[in-house]
Amino acid sequence: MEHSRVHNTNNNGRGGQPRLVLEVEDLYVSFGGYRGRTRAVNGVSFQIHQGEILGIVGESGCGKSVTALSLLKLVPMPPGRIDGGTISLHTDDTTVDVTALAQDSREIRAIRGRQISMIFQEPMRSLHPMFSIGDQIVEILLQHFAMNRRQALDKAVALLERVGLPEPARVVHEFPHQLSGGMRQRVMIAIALACEPQLLVADEPTTALDVTIQAQILELLQALQAEMGLAVMLITHDMGVVAEIADRVIVMYLGEIVETASVDQLFTNPQHPYTQGLLRSIPNWTDQPKTPLHSLAGAVPELLDLPAGCVFVERCPFADKVPGLRKPSLIETEPGHFVKCWLYTEEFVHARP
Amino acid sequence: MPDPDDILLATEDLRTHFAVRRGLLRRQVATVRAVDGIDLSIKGGETLGLVGESGCGKSTLGRTITRLEHPTGGSVGFRVDNQMLDITNLSQNHLRRHVRRHMNMIFQDPLSSLNARMSVKSVIAEPLVLHRAARGKELEDRVAQLLTTVGLQPHHMQRFPHAFSGGQRQRIAIARALALQPRFIVCDEPVSALDASVRAQILNLLMQLQQQFGLTYLFISHDLAVVRHVSDRIAVMYLGQIVERGPTVAICQTPQHPYTEALLSAIPMPVARHERRSKRIVLTGDVPNPASPPPGCRFAPRCPYRQQICDEEIPELKPTRQGHTAACHFADELELVGIGKTGAQPTTA
Numbered sequence: 001m002e003h004s005r006v007h008n009t010n011n012n013g014r015g016g017q018p019r020l021v022l023e024v025e026d027l028y029v030s031f032g033g034y035r036g037r038t039r040a041v042n043g044v045s046f047q048i049h050q051g052e053i054l055g056i057v058g059e060s061g062c063g064k065s066v067t068a069l070s071l072l073k074l075v076p077m078p079p080g081r082i083d084g085g086t087i088s089l090h091t092d093d094t095t096v097d098v099t100a101l102a103q104d105s106r107e108i109r110a111i112r113g114r115q116i117s118m119i120f121q122e123p124m125r126s127l128h129p130m131f132s133i134g135d136q137i138v139e140i141l142l143q144h145f146a147m148n149r150r151q152a153l154d155k156a157v158a159l160l161e162r163v164g165l166p167e168p169a170r171v172v173h174e175f176p177h178q179l180s181g182g183m184r185q186r187v188m189i190a191i192a193l194a195c196e197p198q199l200l201v202a203d204e205p206t207t208a209l210d211v212t213i214q215a216q217i218l219e220l221l222q223a224l225q226a227e228m229g230l231a232v233m234l235i236t237h238d239m240g241v242v243a244e245i246a247d248r249v250i251v252m253y254l255g256e257i258v259e260t261a262s263v264d265q266l267f268t269n270p271q272h273p274y275t276q277g278l279l280r281s282i283p284n285w286t287d288q289p290k291t292p293l294h295s296l297a298g299a300v301p302e303l304l305d306l307p308a309g310c311v312f313v314e315r316c317p318f319a320d321k322v323p324g325l326r327k328p329s330l331i332e333t334e335p336g337h338f339v340k341c342w343l344y345t346e347e348f349v350h351a352r353p
Numbered sequence: 354m355p356d357p358d359d360i361l362l363a364t365e366d367l368r369t370h371f372a373v374r375r376g377l378l379r380r381q382v383a384t385v386r387a388v389d390g391i392d393l394s395i396k397g398g399e400t401l402g403l404v405g406e407s408g409c410g411k412s413t414l415g416r417t418i419t420r421l422e423h424p425t426g427g428s429v430g431f432r433v434d435n436q437m438l439d440i441t442n443l444s445q446n447h448l449r450r451h452v453r454r455h456m457n458m459i460f461q462d463p464l465s466s467l468n469a470r471m472s473v474k475s476v477i478a479e480p481l482v483l484h485r486a487a488r489g490k491e492l493e494d495r496v497a498q499l500l501t502t503v504g505l506q507p508h509h510m511q512r513f514p515h516a517f518s519g520g521q522r523q524r525i526a527i528a529r530a531l532a533l534q535p536r537f538i539v540c541d542e543p544v545s546a547l548d549a550s551v552r553a554q555i556l557n558l559l560m561q562l563q564q565q566f567g568l569t570y571l572f573i574s575h576d577l578a579v580v581r582h583v584s585d586r587i588a589v590m591y592l593g594q595i596v597e598r599g600p601t602v603a604i605c606q607t608p609q610h611p612y613t614e615a616l617l618s619a620i621p622m623p624v625a626r627h628e629r630r631s632k633r634i635v636l637t638g639d640v641p642n643p644a645s646p647p648p649g650c651r652f653a654p655r656c657p658y659r660q661q662i663c664d665e666e667i668p669e670l671k672p673t674r675q676g677h678t679a680a681c682h683f684a685d686e687l688e689l690v691g692i693g694k695t696g697a698q699p700t701t702a
Contacts, residue, residue, distance in 0.1 A: 059548035060519075180639045210406035210575065212636045215619035219635055237548065240621030267625040281553035282623055283582035285693040289601045290400070290560055290583060295553035299518045315550075 018049040020090055021198050021231045022071070022116075027085035027099075029066050032078060038303045040066040042255040043085075048199060053225060053232040055246030055263070057239060059278075061300055063255035064235045068201045071233075072116055073098055073108050089115060091198070114144045117192035121204040123184035127176040133160070134172035137191050144195045159190040164220055182213035186220065193224060200225075203235045218245050239282060243267055248336075251275050254311040255303065257330065261337040271339040274312045310342065318343060321351035360432065361537055361569050362418065363394040367427035369410075369417045373644060383644040387413040389593035390427070392670070397432070397536065400563065400570040402584030402601065404577050404616070408640055410593040411573045415539040418571065419456050420448055431456070431537070454484050457530040461542035463522035467514040473500070473525055474510035480532045499528040502565075504558060520551035527558065534566065541573045556583055577616055581605050589613050592643055592651040595670060599677025606691040609679040612652045614689040622692075650682065658687055 029041040041063040048054050056064045069075045071087055087098040089111065101108040120126050128136060137156035138149060147155070153172065160168035163186040176184055185205060192200055202221065206214040222245050225232050234246055242249050242263070249266045251259040251274065259272040270276045280294040298315045307313050309325045322342035330338040331345060342348045369388040372381045387410040395401045405411045416422040418429055420440055428441040433455060440452055460466040467476055477496045481487045487495045497507035503524040514522055523543060530538055540559065544552040560583060562568060574580050580587060581601055588598035589612065597610035608614045618634040636655045641647055647654055653663040662682050670680040681687070 059550060182639055210640075211577075211619045212406065212615060213639065214621070215633070215635045216637075218621070238621065239549070239623035243623045243625070244621040264625040264627070267623060267628075278549055279623060281550050283556075283578045285578065285581070285605065285622075287582065289581060290585070292557050292560065293553040293582065295557055296550040299520055299551055300548070 018051050020047055021050050022048045022090070022233075023086075023088040024067070024071075025086045025088070027067065027070060027087065028083035029063075029070055029075060029080060030083055031080050036304055039306060040255050040303060041070070042306070044252075044255070044257055045085075046250055046257070046260070048231045048233055050198070050231050051225070051229045052248065053222075053234055053246045055242035055249045056233065056235045056252060057237065057242050057249060058252035059237060059300055061254070061303060062252040064252050065203055067252075068118070068203050068233065068235050071098060071199075071201060072112050072118060073101060073103050074118075077103060089199075091115060110144075113140050113192075113197065114195045115197055116199045116201060117195070117197045118201040118203065119185070119188045119192050119205050121207050123181065123188045123208075124176060126188055127184060129176055132173050132175055133179075133187050136187075137172075137194055140191060140194050155194070156190075159194055160187070163187070163190045163193075163224070164216075165190075180213075181209055182216060185209065185213075185217055189217075189220065189224070193228070193230075196228065197230070199231045199233065201233045201235070204237070205234070206241060207236070207238070214241075221245065239279060251278075254300065254306060256311050257338075257340065258312065259337075259339045259341075260330075265334065265337045269334075269337075271333060271337070271344065272312070272341050273316050273318055273343070277315075277317075310340075312341075318351060318353075322348050359396045360394045360430075360437075361397040362432070362571075363430045363437075364391055364418065365428045365430075367391040367414070367417060367429060368425045369413050369422055370425040385644045386593045386646065387643060388417055388424075389646075391593075391595055393588060393595065393598070395537075395569055395571060397569055398563070398567050399585040400572050400583055402580035402587040403571060403573045403590060404575065404580050404587060405590035406575060406616075406640060408643060409590045410643070411590050412541055414590070415458070415541050415571060415573050419458060419539055420445075420452075421458075454480075454486075454533040455535050456537040456539070457533070457535045458539045458541060459523070459526050459530050459543045462546050463519070463526045464514065466526055467522060467529075469514055471513070472510065473512055473514065473517075476514070476525060477510070477529045477532055480529065484533055486533060495532070496528075499531060502531065502562070503528045504554075518551070519547050520554055523547065523555050524558065527555075527562070531562065531566070536567070537569045537571070539571045539573065542575070543572075544579060545574065545576065552579070559583065577605070577620060589616065592640065592646050594651060594680065596652065596681070597677060597679040598670075599675070599679075602693070603675060603677055604691075605693050607675050608689045608691045609673045609675055609677055609684045609687070610652075610681045611656050611658050611687065611689065613679075614691070615655075615657075617692050618690070620692070650680070652681075658683060 025045050027041055027044045031038045031040060044067055058064045082099050089096045089098055134153055134156050138152040141152040141155055157168045157172050160171055165171050165186050206217050236242055246263050248262055250257050253274050259275050270279055277296040296315050301314055309327050313319045328340050328342045330340045332338050333344050343352045367388055368390055371385045371387055373383040373385060375382045391414060403411050417424050424441055428439055430437045431440050433452060474496050477499055478492055481492055496510055500507050500509055505524055544555050572583055584601045587601050587604045588595050591612050597613045615634045615636050638655050649664040649666055650668050653659050668680045668682045670678050673679050673684045
């Protein structure tokens with residue numbers, strides 16, 4: 001699928017570079033429990049620019065959702081705790097460090113939905129079953145804008161039309177259970193975009209949907225993103241979805257970023273043994289059916305006792321050739337392509353296959 | 354057509370309808386035609402992949418074939434002791450005694466299909482005990498052996514399901530399904546709840562077990578990429594009916610039903626942009642309500658190639674020139690696009 005990538009950017013005059021929307025630096029998040037602290041996110045840093053779709057991929061428990069929730073201070077605290085790092089949100093004139101805000105402060109509430117909004121996997125669990133679709137869109141508009149109910153309702157109809165719902169004037173009075181899964185996710189997108197935020201965080205937005213409906217929603221997200229110059233952080237376990245719509249990709253494993261690159265770099269030249277293994281384990285459309293698939297040995301270990309060195313050491317096919325006890329750092333192997341693996345250091349280049 | 358002696362399971366015009374009841378008197382207001390006229394046959398030792406979206410009736414079909422659901426009409430034949438047996442109307446008692454041990458099921462979410470209060474040993478031993486297949490030391494040996502077969506350790510039998518990861522739980526469910534050495538297993542979305550790296554392990558295990566024990570699978574999934582990898586033949590379901598079926602590679606490379614083409618086209622491919630297919634078909638709308646399917650072709654309201662005849666006449670499932678079977682008025686005229694023939698190669702690692 002060839003999509004023209006429209007980067008609708010309001011440059012801040014910085015040499016044509018799209019404006020930086022969000023900058024996460026060295027973020028650490030953990031959760032307390034009776035068996036000890038679960039270290040969900042360990043030293044994650046990344047940036048998102050305006051008009052960009054950043055894909056974050058990883059398997060369950062890799063910390064991708066916790067990272068996303070941290071951006072809006074939605075990690076339940078306690079048991080959750082941000083142990084370190086900063087999350088800087090750049091608006092037109094100011095920069096706010098989200099980690100420093102109290103969870104129920106006026107400042108964070110002014111950001112939620114207005115600057116950063118979020119959509120989740122199961123729209124039925126995010127929508128209130130007892131309020132009409134219209135009410136739920138009007139609520140966020142009245143929260144953030146000076147307008148009356150009548151105006152807000154008109155805006156709600158316009159939003160529903162924009163996300164491609166048929167008969168928006170009727171749907172606005174309907175309730176979530178009257179809609180199909182795909183329509184509900186469209187409603188969620190309408191709510192998320194109601195206040196024209198800078199950043200949309202989409203956490204597995206299509207995982208609960210059928211593949212033909214998924215295609216519709218991805219197409220919609222892409223169209224809206226291009227049209228509004230929105231920054232999107234797309235969290236998914238599905239390499240296909242990332243390849244389809246992201247510009248840049250972050251691969252996470254056990255709370256750390258193990259590789260980050262542009263989509264084309266990652267899929268033509270995956271470098272981390274985890275990324276390579278993951279991509280090879282996906283059934284290939286040119287394979288002979290009924291042949292064994294490449295599979296990574298073992299399963300994702302528990303976050304309670306993380307390996308001291310490389311997080312992937314227990315499952316890595318090259319682990320015997322490199323120091324397991326020391327932690328590698330992110331190394332830039334080609335412009336914009338970073339990988340956290342010993343194999344790409346001068347010292348161990350000989351161990352590479 | 355395969356030699357009738359090879360056929361392990363066959364259905365004829367199989368229908369499973371559910372009544373929708375409303376009000377104080379539970380009056381029947383509608384009928385959901387979950388499975389509506391399915392003819393299929395599965396040869397011994399093969400895997401038939403059944404794909405379709407949620408609500409298309411694929412799980413109901415799997416449950417009806419194994420008689421967990423009583424069919425409304427049509428018939429199911431299953432080979433027992435080299436004799437084709439019509440199991441459509443057999444009593445549960447009769448089924449238990451003569452049929453059940455030869456067929457089994459594996460479900461999507463092993464956490465809900467395994468009893469959390471039973472140890473792995475009792476979970477796997479239960480079918481053996483119920484069918485009086487083993488007892489005492491022999492029973493324990495058999496459980497240990499089954500655990501080894503699915504890639505677990507015999508000492509795992511003392512533990513409870515919660516102590517295992519998703520992939521290991523699915524291995525336990527597979528061990529249980531294998532306990533009575535069945536010939537036929539219905540795998541209903543067996544890897545859909547698993548992470549990518551673990552999914553490959555379970556798919557490999559299922560394929561290896563098939564080789565080892567000569568198993569026959571009905572492999573139900575919404576994921577065409579997975580189905581393509583494990584199946585000999587594929588049947589595509591839409592709104593309670595099979596719209597296309599044929600050999601795996603042929604279905605994926607040269608689909609002959611517009612719905613199959615759309616399904617293939619909607620799959621996001623993990624490849625770089627320049628290797629991407631050029632054409633993408635995004636279907637409009639949702640799957641219609643199975644209680645009131647469209648009058649003509651059931652796919653017509655969403656079909657990009659719809660003509661007048663599609664709204665008026667129900668297309669028959671008939672052989673096409675590519676050698677599959679498709680239910681489309683224009684199966685032989687449309688030039689549909691599949692995956693896997695040229696370019697479009699995922700995974701470059």
